[in-house]
Amino acid sequence: MEQAQRGQVGQQHPISLYLWIWLLLFVLSTMSYLVDYFHLQGYLRWTLIIVFMLLKAGLIVAIFMHMAWERLALKFAILVPPLCLLVLIGMMAIEGDYTLLTRLATFLK
Amino acid sequence: MSHDTLSTAAVPVTAAAGLRGVVSDWSADKQAFPVPWGKAMMWIFLLSDTFIFSCFLTAYMNVRISTTATWPDPSKVFALQIGGQSVPLLLIAIMTFILITSSGTMAMAVNFGYRRDRARTTALMLATAALGASFVGMQAFEWTHLIVDEGVRPWSNPMGAAQFGSSFFMITGFHGAHVSAGVIYLSIVARKVWRGDYERKGSYEIVEIAGLYWHFVDLVWVFIFALFYLW
Numbered sequence: 255m256e257q258a259q260r261g262q263v264g265q266q267h268p269i270s271l272y273l274w275i276w277l278l279l280f281v282l283s284t285m286s287y288l289v290d291y292f293h294l295q296g297y298l299r300w301t302l303i304i305v306f307m308l309l310k311a312g313l314i315v316a317i318f319m320h321m322a323w324e325r326l327a328l329k330f331a332i333l334v335p336p337l338c339l340l341v342l343i344g345m346m347a348i349e350g351d352y353t354l355l356t357r358l359a360t361f362l363k
Numbered sequence: 364m365s366h367d368t369l370s371t372a373a374v375p376v377t378a379a380a381g382l383r384g385v386v387s388d389w390s391a392d393k394q395a396f397p398v399p400w401g402k403a404m405m406w407i408f409l410l411s412d413t414f415i416f417s418c419f420l421t422a423y424m425n426v427r428i429s430t431t432a433t434w435p436d437p438s439k440v441f442a443l444q445i446g447g448q449s450v451p452l453l454l455i456a457i458m459t460f461i462l463i464t465s466s467g468t469m470a471m472a473v474n475f476g477y478r479r480d481r482a483r484t485t486a487l488m489l490a491t492a493a494l495g496a497s498f499v500g501m502q503a504f505e506w507t508h509l510i511v512d513e514g515v516r517p518w519s520n521p522m523g524a525a526q527f528g529s530s531f532f533m534i535t536g537f538h539g540a541h542v543s544a545g546v547i548y549l550s551i552v553a554r555k556v557w558r559g560d561y562e563r564k565g566s567y568e569i570v571e572i573a574g575l576y577w578h579f580v581d582l583v584w585v586f587i588f589a590l591f592y593l594w
């Protein structure tokens with residue numbers, strides 16, 4: 255009795271769901287590989303790479319890691335803190351540009 | 364151990380949903396996350412690991428922006444010669460597919476674990492570990508090729524910006540260490556599943572917790588693949 259109850263606590267989803275996600279991840283990886291294979295350049299390349307990357311990451315976290323079925327309190331606790339990283343990325347991008355300009359102005363006169 | 368009573372603190376049937384649920388989960392005088400404590404701790408560990416890998420990738424972005432030398436073209440650096448033809452990023456693509464496949468087998472292992480199918484859970488976990496080991500093997504091959512044939516060092520390389528080597532070894536090395544640790548971790552848990560440890564304990568949540576770690580390793584590779592190899 256206790257075991258039967260316990261069994262329902264864990265995540266239970268049909269195997270076909272995982273196979274579908276697996277297939278989707280394969281397709282998305284192939285598409286991002288093709289971006290490189292066909293030498294797409296510029297904003298089109300970067301947009302496609304980022305879109306495929308975020309879609310794959312979303313599928314892995316939501317389905318494989320079962321985040322989609324967790325309570326909102328856990329989702330927030332885990333998914334909101336990484337947003338701070340956007341600040342770090344923004345600052346480091348600005349700093350990188352500044353370093354490049356300094357180097358160009360100082361060393362390549 | 365009183366672990367069992369704690370870990371199965373299920374969500375009350377009347378638990379509020381949505382934002383109201385967040386407030387009541389965090390403010391009520393009870394356990395904040397209605398999941399096994401091991402699972403909550405694994406998530407928090409993975410959150411900290413997210414920050415570590417993000418720091419590496421941000422550092423890579425910073426040095427790549429700021430260098431005046433040309434960045435080596437990963438598409439050419441990681442090309443493989445097949446029948447006299449150069450196929451860009453072939454090995455990396457294969458490694459990506461292997462890691463995704465291992466994530467798929469792991470997800471199914473978790474599922475069979477909760478169905479108390481010991482044989483299938485063990486087999487799928489061992490398959491996951493084997494795929495992970497082959498990933499590490501290919502990475503070793505790639506590193507050897509880069510160090511011995513291409514002359515890439517952490518401080519210099521013949522193709523362009525010196526920062527390429529340090530970024531590459533740092534990022535893929537740390538990821539490879541995670542995969543290696545995961546292979547050992549999964550093998551140990553698979554052995555315990557096979558011995559029936561979790562059958563006696565009455566809970567297969569450890570399989571799901573190990574799965575979380577493994578999916579995270581795959582998740583990090585998604586970002587490395589996109590930002591380092593494809594950019």
